[in-house]
Amino acid sequence: MEAVKRRKLELEKRTSSQRFGGSDQNSDGNRPNEPGAAQRRIAELRERTAKRFNSFSPPSAPSQHTEGDVARGGLRVGIHPALLKDDSYSYNGNSEKPSVPNKPVRDSPNVLPQERSVESKRNPLLEDIEAPKVENLPYYDPRTKESRRSRAPRALSLNASGKYIEEAEQFRRQSQLEELKKRVALHSEKAGINDELLVTSKSIHRVEPPSVEWWDLPYVVDESTYGDQYTWKIFENSETITSNIQHPIPVLPPYLKNQPPSKSLFLTKKEQKKIRRQTRAEARKEKQDRQLLGLEPPEPPKVKLSNLMNVLGDAAIKDPTKMEAEVRKQVEERRLRHEQMNEERKLAPEERRNKLLKKLEEDVASGLQCLVFKIKYLAHRPHRLKIDLNAKQLGLTGACILNDKLNLVIVEGGRKNIKHFKKLMINRIDWTDTSRNSILAQGNKLADMNGSTIPYNENTCELIWEGDLSKRNFSYWTFRKCPTENEARQSLEQLGNSEHFWVLANSWNRGEDFD
Known part of the structure; x- marks a missing residue:
């Protein structure tokens, strides 16, 4: 058990x-x-x-x-x-x-x-420690919690149309103005008028307005102040008060005085014909409209010998001789009326002369230029006649010096007329041609006043100087015969104080550059 x-x-x-x-078991292993x-x-x-x-x-x-x-x-x-x-x-x-x-x-x-x-x-040291509250901290502000607000939503705002385009245009205008100021300052610095502008700007100062204007002086008691309005002598000086009004004289700004005239638009021949055709078509259309409205009587048919049968019809068949005479009469009337209108549009001799002088003055106002030509032989009379007539017709001034050694032609005038005369001397005149003077022509040779022959086929005309002038040196255009060099220099000095051109012509060689 x-x-x-x-x-x-x-x-x-x-x-x-x-x-x-x-x-x-224990550590010792015993129970x-x-x-x-x-x-x-x-x-x-x-x-x-x-x-x-x-x-x-x-x-x-x-x-x-x-x-x-x-x-x-x-x-x-x-x-x-x-x-x-x-x-x-x-x-x-x-x-x-x-x-x-x-x-x-x-x-x-x-x-x-x-x-x-x-x-x-x-x-383990922080397990029993409680975290401090924010309200117990020394730097805590109780108002921060109450004043804290939530951000409201931002409303959508759209830019107006053209806002940035207008800002860009304004920026461009400002930049252009600054660029213009820089250019003006640069040109004034180059011209050396900075000091003058500074002195002028300092000298021009605005005058303070007076205490009493000059037109109110007769009506105030004290000339230094207006005073009380009850003391004004308005009714005492009734003779000075009239119905006349004094207006100040308008003064034009400086930039309008120096403003260049506007240039007319240049049109080619084709453009001119087109404008004329369009203008006539518009006038014809307007006339037809007035005739359709009954404001003007219709024009009679334009009868010619070529359209006689088409226009007259039966009347031309009955009496063709009479109708042909009537048509010839109408054609002659139209021709006479056309010639009469042309005569009426023509300028009178005085008006034509004034128009020509006005054109010459405008050409001279554009700038004066001078040309100097050296001609080897100038015995051919038609050549001298061309030079003389063109210089007079173009309104040029200068002189033609005739000498046995060389012939010098100096002309002054406007740019347009000078350009025409330059083409005449260099391109249009054949200086070796003597066919027009058949009496003196002898095998392309001419005889000088002494009877010796001149080899005209070796004749040349050279432009030795061309430039601008500030004023005319010669008062008129003339021909001078100078047998000797001294007479040529004296004539140039007497006519236009330009005897240096004779020295230049003597020292000139073909192929040299001219200034």
Whole structure:
């Protein structure tokens, strides 16, 4: 009987040791002799096991409970972590945050894996310290919470049409004005008038207005001030008050005085004909409209010998001779009327002369130019006649010096007339042709005043100088015969103070450039 009891006790101890994953052996390896030591050992093991499960317990592992620590439910199983409100779970129903297990470290070789504890990374010194509230901090301002406002939604604002285009135009105008100022300053600096402009701007100052205007002096008592209006002598000086009104003389701004005249539009011959054709078509159309409205009587048919039968019809068949005479009479009347209209449009001799002089003055006003020609032989009379007539017709001034050594032609005038005379001397006149003077022509040779022949086929005309002038040196156009060089120089000095042209002609060689 005693053996059976002993066997039963051993089985209970073995079963309890296998259930809790450990042995009840002491460090010395001997079994306890007292029966109460085993019960205390079992209680300690249960307490240690309960602590381990409270710290960490795998979800799938079955829970081990004591008789006093039993979960609610028939299966004696803890609540599943997914059914909890937060991420914490526990065996006995107490909510506790799970700690992330660190890498297990074996404390000693005797400790089994089931007995390893998972250490938390939390600082044990800060577990019992509560975080301070913001309201208790010394730098907390209670007004910040009350003054905090939510940002209102921003309204959509659209730019007006052309806003940036106008800004760009204004920027361009400003840049153009600055560029113009720079150019004006640069030109004035080059011309050396900066100092003059500075002195002028300083000397021009605005005069302060007087205390009493000059037109009010007869009506005030004191000339230094207007005073009281009741003391004005308006009715006493009634003779000075009239209905006349004095207007100040308008003064034009300076830029209008120096403004260049507008140039007329240049049209080609084709464009001129087109404009004339369109103008006549518009006038003819307007006349036809007036005739259709009855404002003007219709024109009679224009009968000619070519359309006699088409226009007259039966009347021409009855008496063709009479109709032909009538048609010839109408044709003659139209011709006379046309010639009369042409004569009426012609200018009178005085008007034609004034028109020509006006054109010459306008040409001279555009600028004066001077030409100097050196001619080897000028014995041919038609050549001298061409030079003389063209110089007079173009309104040129100057002189033609005739000498046996050389002949000098100097002309002055407007740009247009000078251009025409230059073409005459260089292109239009053939200086080796003597066919027009058949009396003196002898095998393309002419005889001078002494009777000696002149090889006119070697004659030349060269332009030795061309330039602009500020004023005329010669008062009129003339021919001068000067047998000697001294007479030629004296004549040029007397006529226009231009004897230097004779020196230039003597030293001139063909092919040299001229200024």
